[in-house]
Amino acid sequence: MLDNSQYIEKLRSSGLRPTKQRIKICEVLFNSEKTFHFTINELVKRISKSTNDKISLATVYNTVHAFKNKGYLKEIPINSDQSYFDTNTSHHHHFYDETQKDLIDIDDADVEPVKINTRIPGKKIKSVEVLVKVEDDKS
Amino acid sequence: MLDNSQYIEKLRSSGLRPTKQRIKICEVLFNSEKTFHFTINELVKRISKSTNDKISLATVYNTVHAFKNKGYLKEIPINSDQSYFDTNTSHHHHFYDETQKDLIDIDDADVEPVKINTRIPGKKIKSVEVLVKVEDDKS
DNA sequence: CAACAGTTTAGAACTATTATAATGTAGAAA
DNA sequence: TTTCTACATTATAATAGTTCTAAACTGTTG
Numbered sequence: 159m160l161d162n163s164q165y166i167e168k169l170r171s172s173g174l175r176p177t178k179q180r181i182k183i184c185e186v187l188f189n190s191e192k193t194f195h196f197t198i199n200e201l202v203k204r205i206s207k208s209t210n211d212k213i214s215l216a217t218v219y220n221t222v223h224a225f226k227n228k229g230y231l232k233e234i235p236i237n238s239d240q241s242y243f244d245t246n247t248s249h250h251h252h253f254y255d256e257t258q259k260d261l262i263d264i265d266d267a268d269v270e271p272v273k274i275n276t277r278i279p280g281k282k283i284k285s286v287e288v289l290v291k292v293e294d295d296k297s
Numbered sequence: 298m299l300d301n302s303q304y305i306e307k308l309r310s311s312g313l314r315p316t317k318q319r320i321k322i323c324e325v326l327f328n329s330e331k332t333f334h335f336t337i338n339e340l341v342k343r344i345s346k347s348t349n350d351k352i353s354l355a356t357v358y359n360t361v362h363a364f365k366n367k368g369y370l371k372e373i374p375i376n377s378d379q380s381y382f383d384t385n386t387s388h389h390h391h392f393y394d395e396t397q398k399d400l401i402d403i404d405d406a407d408v409e410p411v412k413i414n415t416r417i418p419g420k421k422i423k424s425v426e427v428l429v430k431v432e433d434d435k436s
Numbered sequence: 437c438a439a440c441a442g443t444t445t446a447g448a449a450c451t452a453t454t455a456t457a458a459t460g461t462a463g464a465a466a
Numbered sequence: 467t468t469t470c471t472a473c474a475t476t477a478t479a480a481t482a483g484t485t486c487t488a489a490a491c492t493g494t495t496g
Contacts, residue, residue, distance in 0.1 A: 175493055214445045235428050237374045253417055268415040274429055276407040278392055282434035288427050289374050290413055295421035314462060353476045
């Protein structure tokens with residue numbers, strides 16, 4: 159068993175009880191060297207692979223939403239039949255490969271800061287997200 | 298009855314048979330002075346208001362997808378439980394008001410062109426879309 | 437340990453969307 | 467105009483992602 163005290167602390171400090179399900183999901187999401195994108199379906203598969211204790215689908219949904227609300231995950235705006243999440247919560251944008259149905263991070267250094275020269279009165283900007291759709295270049 | 302020859306021509310020239318359902322949907326979508334955003338659900342309501350001939354939900358879906366494929370509509374990438382479409386097919390970006398769940402066009406002149414300084418080998422860029430999420434500014 | 441509020445769970449419910457297959461129709465050909 | 471046929475429409479069923487429900491369970495506090 160790995161050291162989960164970091165996750166227990168993380169959960170507790172954000173007002174989420176460190177249940178064994180949540181700790182397991184933290185392991186699956188945040189233990190890997192690289193950040194990644196996932197759908198709920200894919201996450202459920204990753205969880206099954208890494209534990210014998212089944213976690214209910216409802217709990218996976220609950221937990222992902224809780225983590226998203228706490229800022230530990232980001233949801234990626236994309237037209238799809240399912241929601242995509244990102245364990246990389248730092249500011250960055252995405253390529254979406256429409257041929258492969260695949261999301262790819264764009265290093266933030268590779269995008270000039272997006273300047274929006276207008277505002278909506280009474281509203282503040284929460285995020286600016288760029289989605290670059292690509293397809294096979296048949297040439 | 299208005300002059301629908303423009304829609305009949307438009308449909309025919311793109312290889313879509315000008316059926317009365319498609320012409321009616323053209324009227325609802327393209328007759329108005331201003332472009333607008335809609336969900337399938339909202340479109341169905343607009344159609345009901347403007348005609349007594351009911352159009353099947355399946356036909357609305359079929360037609361919206363056909364129009365989207367022909368480039369007469371754009372789908373807006375946003376995380377929502379339903380798809381949003383835009384009758385404004387010119388290049389522009391959007392504000393999404395998370396408080397009001399409302400989409401607002403950003404005039405293209407108000408956004409500095411987004412520069413992506415990286416590419417994916419073998420892929421070509423199909424679109425670059427910016428979504429600016431805003432919320433109530435409580436200050 | 438007792439108590440309780442928060443959490444998990446299986447399964448039902450819900451909702452947007454797509455598939456199906458029978459019926460209808462626009463357009464072309466005779 | 468009549469006929470033919472490929473394309474469209476339709477009601478309905480099916481599908482799939484997500485949320486809801488309410489009972490059982492558990493982490494935390496006293």
